[in-house]
Structure formats: structure tokens, C-alpha cells
Amino acid sequence: MSQVPLIVTTDWLAERLDDPKLRLVDATTFLKIPESGGYYDVWSGKEAYEKGHIPGAVFADLLNDFSDPDSKFSFTVPPREQFVKKAEELGIGGEDTYVVVYDQGAMVDSPIVASDWASRFAWQLRYEGFGHVAVLDGGFPKWMDEGRPVTTEPGSYPRAEFSGERRPDMLATIEDVKAAMTDENVVLINSLSEADFKGETDTYERSGHIPGSVNVFFGDHSDPETKELYSDEKLRETFEKAGALDPKKKVITYCGSGIAATWNALLLNKLGQNNVAMYDGSMTEWTSDPSLPLDKIARGVEE
Structure with missing residues (x-):
């Protein structure tokens, strides 16, 4: 299909x-x-x-x-x-x-x-x-x-046979991220809030962001009134500022536990950037290892 x-x-x-x-x-x-x-x-x-x-x-x-x-x-x-x-x-x-x-x-x-x-x-x-x-x-x-129909009746579908093979290119490991910190051909995107990025919160074991990463907050892509995504033009402007739409570069998105990072990854795909991987462990894994570096210097996307 x-x-x-x-x-x-x-x-x-x-x-x-x-x-x-x-x-x-x-x-x-x-x-x-x-x-x-x-x-x-x-x-x-x-x-x-x-x-x-x-x-x-x-x-x-x-x-x-x-x-x-x-x-x-x-x-x-x-x-x-x-x-x-x-x-x-x-x-x-x-x-x-x-x-x-x-x-x-x-x-x-x-x-x-x-x-x-x-x-x-x-x-x-x-x-x-x-x-x-x-x-x-x-x-x-x-x-x-929008007043559309809602039910409490459980849904169900016939049992399926899952086909397809894993796509390891979509998943970034901690070793991939370590290498990306100094790789000019990889864009690291922190998908958390600006406060998280700057190290002003205490959500994780240690605060800050992975060195070399830029901040694109996952919550900035939709209109809070209509709940609709902003236009592709507006989304493209945001990700272009982060350098994430360069077709010659790979993008790795991360967040706290690999949830918000998938939203940024999806929108990048929507805009035509298909060389995107998501760091599953994200800040939860990274900050649990005291030997791994963190940066608190603001490197967010400039206005």
C-alpha cells in the first residue's frame, strides 16, 4: 500500500x-x-x-x-x-x-x-x-x-504478523553521542526546555547539556490555541537555525528519556531531513555517568 x-x-x-x-x-x-x-x-x-x-x-x-x-x-x-x-x-x-x-x-x-x-x-x-x-x-x-466522537468501548483488531527488519540507523548509542560531540558532520539537538539546557533545573542526576549540542525545544512547534503544528516554513526556520537541515549532516536528537526527542526527529523527517537518529538513553543515561561531560554555557538557537 x-x-x-x-x-x-x-x-x-x-x-x-x-x-x-x-x-x-x-x-x-x-x-x-x-x-x-x-x-x-x-x-x-x-x-x-x-x-x-x-x-x-x-x-x-x-x-x-x-x-x-x-x-x-x-x-x-x-x-x-x-x-x-x-x-x-x-x-x-x-x-x-x-x-x-x-x-x-x-x-x-x-x-x-x-x-x-x-x-x-x-x-x-x-x-x-x-x-x-x-x-x-x-x-x-x-x-x-472539535467535538468529535469518543467512546469507552475497547477497540480490537485481528492479530497480525509483524514484518520488516530493524533499522539500526535510527538509534544512536551513547558511544555515537560521544563521537558526535567533536564531529562537525553531526548535529546534536537537545529537545528539552531552555532552562534544562542551561542547567537551571534539577530533573536529572546532573544538570546541563551534552557538549556541542544545540537547543530546539520540542514544545515550541505547535500553536497552543489551535494545537496544530506551525507551518513547514516556520518549522524549517527553527531547524535551519540549528543547522539540522543540512543534507550532508547527520542529526542526533536527545531529551530526557527518548520521548520528546522523537517529536523533533519526526518533524525533521517531515521537513525532508531523513538522516536522523534518536539517542534512547538521553539525559537519564548520560547524567548517570559522572565521567561524562556536561556544559552549562548557553548555546541555544539564537533569535
Whole structure:
């Protein structure tokens, strides 16, 4: 079947809710920064899904089913066998089907508009070799704002046979990032807030950013009123300032735990930059090793 767009609108999805080839996935996960500071709290969005979701959607539990249970870091890529088994149970994998993923928002009690949990699951599907996947622009909040149908009836699809092969080029390791710090042909993008980038927060074991990286905040790409992505022209301007659209260069995105970084990676793909990898361990892994350097000098994208 033909490739679906990387990002689709609510109108696009509404017209296809009854398409037998559609596999609609709710990937809601909740993240909240404690008021007292420190590492964030995360929990599954299963209960929220049960209270209401887009008709036909099945639930992908990123925290419990699609992360490595043996990793000391949250949300790291699980063994392929685990991912494939869980994806097949959701009905994902057939070559004649396509997936649309959405979520209920980036962070709890935050004005940030970004479908980064959806982009995380979409990234995982592509990494494992399933390319027919789109992310819903504006996610469930925009769907709700528009008064579109919602149900509590669980979705289900016939069990699928997952095909495709892993794409190791999409995943950056800690060794790749170490090498990228001094490689002029690689652009390191920190996807966190400016305060995180400058080392003004205490979310991780140590504060700051990986030396050589530039700051492109994942929460700056959508209109907070409409919840829609800004135009490609505006997005392109942002990423061009970071030097990330140079076709001769590779881009590595990172964040806290490999979630927000997938949103930046997806938008780079949308703008035509396909040489993009995501550092899965991100700041959680990097800051846990006291021997690895951090920089607190502001090197963000200049206005």
C-alpha cells in the first residue's frame, strides 16, 4: 500500500475511521514534574483510555509493554521479540494496513502542545521496520476540542504478523553521542526546555547539556490555541537555525528519556531531513555517568 503521511489532521482521520486497513492506537502516557523538583513521575495512560478514546482505538502501554523491563532507565527500547509480540497482539504488522497513533498530551499540568508519546510509538514502529505509520496532529485534545466522537468501548483488531527488519540507523548509542560531540558532520539537538539546557533545573542526576549540542525545544512547534503544528516554513526556520537541515549532516536528537526527542526527529523527517537518529538513553543515561561531560554555557538557537 502507499505510504501514509508522517503527520495527519483530525479531518484526515475522521474520514477514515471506518477504513478496515486502519489500525488506530492510543499511546497515552502521563509525565509530571514534581512541584518540589527532581526526576519526573510517569504512569500508564490505560485508565484514561478506558474513560474515553477515539472510536476503534486500541491502547499501547508504552511504559509496561513497549519498554525494556530489564533496563535501569525508563522507556528504553525493548527486545525485538517483546515488541513484535505486543504489536501483533494489537493487530499491527500487516503489510496491507496502516497505523495512526495519538496521545492525550505531552505533560500533566503543562501548556506544552506536542504529540511526543505518539511520536515515540511511531518511532518504535519504524525502528522495528513498520513504515506505514502516522501521528495525529493535536492528538486527543484537539479531537475533543472539535467535538468529535469518543467512546469507552475497547477497540480490537485481528492479530497480525509483524514484518520488516530493524533499522539500526535510527538509534544512536551513547558511544555515537560521544563521537558526535567533536564531529562537525553531526548535529546534536537537545529537545528539552531552555532552562534544562542551561542547567537551571534539577530533573536529572546532573544538570546541563551534552557538549556541542544545540537547543530546539520540542514544545515550541505547535500553536497552543489551535494545537496544530506551525507551518513547514516556520518549522524549517527553527531547524535551519540549528543547522539540522543540512543534507550532508547527520542529526542526533536527545531529551530526557527518548520521548520528546522523537517529536523533533519526526518533524525533521517531515521537513525532508531523513538522516536522523534518536539517542534512547538521553539525559537519564548520560547524567548517570559522572565521567561524562556536561556544559552549562548557553548555546541555544539564537533569535
